[in-house]
Structures are given as structure tokens and as C-alpha cells.
Amino acid sequence: MSEDFDLGAFLPYRLNRAAELVSLRFAAQYRARYQMTRPEWRALAALGFHGRMTATEIGAHSTMHKTKVSRAVKALETRRWLRRIEDRNDRRTEHLELTALGLRSYRDLAKMAQDYEGELASLLGAGGLKQLERGLTALEDAMLSGTGDRQPNSQSKPVAKHGER
Amino acid sequence: MSEDFDLGAFLPYRLNRAAELVSLRFAAQYRARYQMTRPEWRALAALGFHGRMTATEIGAHSTMHKTKVSRAVKALETRRWLRRIEDRNDRRTEHLELTALGLRSYRDLAKMAQDYEGELASLLGAGGLKQLERGLTALEDAMLSGTGDRQPNSQSKPVAKHGER
DNA sequence: TCGTAACGGTTGATTTTGCAACTATCAAGA
DNA sequence: TCTTGATAGTTGCAAAATCAACCGTTACGA
Numbered sequence: 001m002s003e004d005f006d007l008g009a010f011l012p013y014r015l016n017r018a019a020e021l022v023s024l025r026f027a028a029q030y031r032a033r034y035q036m037t038r039p040e041w042r043a044l045a046a047l048g049f050h051g052r053m054t055a056t057e058i059g060a061h062s063t064m065h066k067t068k069v070s071r072a073v074k075a076l077e078t079r080r081w082l083r084r085i086e087d088r089n090d091r092r093t094e095h096l097e098l099t100a101l102g103l104r105s106y107r108d109l110a111k112m113a114q115d116y117e118g119e120l121a122s123l124l125g126a127g128g129l130k131q132l133e134r135g136l137t138a139l140e141d142a143m144l145s146g147t148g149d150r151q152p153n154s155q156s157k158p159v160a161k162h163g164e165r
Numbered sequence: 166m167s168e169d170f171d172l173g174a175f176l177p178y179r180l181n182r183a184a185e186l187v188s189l190r191f192a193a194q195y196r197a198r199y200q201m202t203r204p205e206w207r208a209l210a211a212l213g214f215h216g217r218m219t220a221t222e223i224g225a226h227s228t229m230h231k232t233k234v235s236r237a238v239k240a241l242e243t244r245r246w247l248r249r250i251e252d253r254n255d256r257r258t259e260h261l262e263l264t265a266l267g268l269r270s271y272r273d274l275a276k277m278a279q280d281y282e283g284e285l286a287s288l289l290g291a292g293g294l295k296q297l298e299r300g301l302t303a304l305e306d307a308m309l310s311g312t313g314d315r316q317p318n319s320q321s322k323p324v325a326k327h328g329e330r
Numbered sequence: 331t332c333g334t335a336a337c338g339g340t341t342g343a344t345t346t347t348g349c350a351a352c353t354a355t356c357a358a359g360a
Numbered sequence: 361t362c363t364t365g366a367t368a369g370t371t372g373c374a375a376a377a378t379c380a381a382c383c384g385t386t387a388c389g390a
Contacts, residue, residue, distance in 0.1 A: 066368080070368095070371090071370090092367065
């Protein structure tokens with residue numbers, strides 16, 4: 001059966017699995033506490049951590065598609081956790097900023113995140129954690145700078161479907 | 166703003182990002198070549214690699230929800246890439262097996278996967294790869310054995326037999 | 331040998347996503 | 361000024377993921 005391809009060792013497979021295991025557990029926490037979705041938490045975290053930023057910046061930062069960001073922002077706005085501030089020089093963009101309410105929630109969630117991180121760290125042990133972090137750093141560097149953009153077209157027959165324009 | 170929580174270093178965040186970057190690029194390949202979805206590729210890979218197995222086993226292995234597996238299997242069956250084999254002792258379960266056609270596609274895809282893995286490895290460098298792998302192993306061990314909790318499945322199973330490696 | 335609970339798997343409804351097309355704005359030329 | 365082409369962000373819609381209920385079957389204790 002197995003020829004020489006080892007599925008269990010295949011990096012995308014392992015990474016996905018790991019990411020799922022790690023983030024689902026945390027997602028369950030903020031979901032239970034605030035009924036918030038993952039994109040919402042991500043946007044909130046970005047804003048809380050970096051302070052005022054635009055939707056596009058949030059997207060770039062958290063690798064979320066702009067529609068996801070748009071909807072997450074709308075949801076947070078509805079909760080009155082953030083407000084939009086227009087740019088005087090460019091009326092297309094809007095700067096986003098957490099309200100006091102939003103900031104409070106952010107702090108609470110950041111605390112939870114830290115706790116969770118500590119939990120993970122102790123589960124992993126110092127050695128495992130360090131290796132994982134280094135490995136991830138290497139990967140990030142490789143993926144982002146190594147090949148420039150993110151259009152996947154290395155080898156393989158393209159059967160381009162949509163696309164023109 | 167930032168207090169002491171560092172979003173950019175938050176493990177779930179980094180892992181998700183990494184997993185996305187790595188698997189999306191590969192997903193684009195098999196999608197372009199065979200018009201197949203991620204669950205389909207996963208099911209195919211599991212079957213191709215492990216040989217005959219049941220839908221539940223596939224799910225346990227690839228951490229896919231049973232409905233996802235069910236639909237992926239149906240799709241693969243429609244393509245005539247797999248066949249169902251009934252169990253003589255238990256008429257609820259069905260064993261799944263790739264057809265010759267399915268096996269051929271699996272081999273082709275496994276080849277692509279290997280190529281991709283090689284590409285990743287060279288991007289990462291020997292050191293980075295090794296660290297990432299070790300870190301992932303540590304994480305897997307920690308998450309799976311460290312705390313018995315499993316996914317939020319309505320019908321959870323008693324600790325899947327992860328003969329994994 | 332019932333009755334009940336659990337299991338393997340499927341289906342339909344609901345929610346979430348991703349893509350494409352759209353609005354509105356800006357910027358640079360001709 | 362009038363085009364043409366980007367850019368920021370939103371929205372409609374179709375594909376995909378999730379959830380809950382379901383069917384037929386099996387396991388097991390009373």
C-alpha cells in the first residue's frame with residue numbers, strides 16, 4: 001500500500017491537524033464566553049493589540065480575506081466594541097478603533113489567551129515549545145519571502161478555470 | 166495598547182496561519198488537476214495510504230467530521246475511485262477500498278504531495294524542517310495524551326485508536 | 331426476548347465561507 | 361477636464377462546513 005509517501009508525516013496534514021487541535025480548544029472558550037466567531041476574535045485581537053488600524057491592515061495581518069474582515073468588523077460594530085473613523089484625506093478608507101467596551105473585552109480575552117498559552121507551554125515543555133516556535137519561524141520566513149507572493153503555481157498542469165480580467 | 170500579550174507570538178494564531186499557507190498552496194494543485202475538494206483528497210489519501218478502512222476510521226484519522234467524510238466518500242464513489250464493501254458481521258459498517266482507477270489517481274497525487282514536500286523541505290532547510298517536525302511531534306503528543314479531551318462531537322468515541330506515528 | 335442505549339452512516343436545514351461583481355473614491359495622464 | 365485604472369470596502373450568491381435529527385442495526389442488561 002504505502003509505497004514511499006508517508007501521509008502521517010506529510011507536513012500540510014500535520015500542520016492542519018495541529019492547528020485544529022490547538023485553536024479549537026481556545027475557540028471553544030471565547031465562543032462560550034462571548035458568543036464570538038473566530039474572525040471576530042481575530043479582528044478584535046488585531047485591533048486590541050495594534051491599536052487603530054484599517055480593515056485592509058487587519059486582513060493583511062491576520063491573513064483573512066477582506067470579506068471576512070468586513071463582516072467581522074460589522075459584527076463588532078453592532079456590539080459596540082469598535083467604531084469607525086473616517087479618514088480626512090481619503091474617504092475610501094476607514095480607521096477602526098476599539099471602544100472602551102471593546103477594549104475591556106479584548107483585555108479579558110487576551111488574559112484568557114495568555115492563560116491558554118501558558119497551559120500549552122507547560123504541556124509542551126520548554127524544549128518542545130522552543131522547537132515548534134523556531135520551526136514556525138523558519139516556515140513563515142520560507143513561505144513569505146521564499147517565493148514572494150501567494151499564488152500557487154509551481155508545477156502541475158493548470159486547468160485554469162475562472163480568472164480572466 | 167499591547168500590555169504583555171503578544172498576538173504575533175500566539176501559538177494558535179501562528180499555527181493557523183502556517184497551516185493555511187502551507188496547505189492552500191497544495192490544495193490549489195489538486196483542485197486544478199482533479200477538481201477535488203480538500204475532504205476528498207484527505208479521504209483518498211487515507212485510503213490510498215492505509216488501504217481498506219471504514220468511514221469512521223477515516224474520520225478519526227484525519228480529524229474530519231463524519232458528515233464531511235460521508236460526503237467525500239460519496240463523491241469519490243461517484244467518480245468510481247472507491248467501492249463499498251459490506252461487513253458480514255456488522256451490517257452497519259462498510260469497508261471502503263480504492264478501485265484501480267482511484268489507486269491510480271492516488272499515486273499521481275501522492276507523487277505531487279512528495280514533490281511539494283520536497284519543495285517545502287528545500288525552502289525550510291534541513292534545520293528548520295527538523296525543528297518544525299520535532300515541535301509538531303511534541304505538540305501532538307501533548308495534545309492527544311496530555312489531556313484526554315477530544316473534539317466537540319455529539320457522539321464522541323472512546324479515544325480513537327491512533328496507531329499513528 | 332424484550333427494551334433501551336449506542337453505533338455507523340446519511341440527509342436536510344442552517345450558518346459560514348469565498349468568489350465575483352459592485353459602489354465609491356482617488357490618482358495620473360492626455 | 362475627461363478618461364482609465366487602481367484601491368477600500370460591501371454585498372449577492374453559490375459552494376462548503378456544521379448541526380441536528382434521522383434510519384437501520386447491534387449490544388446488552390433486566
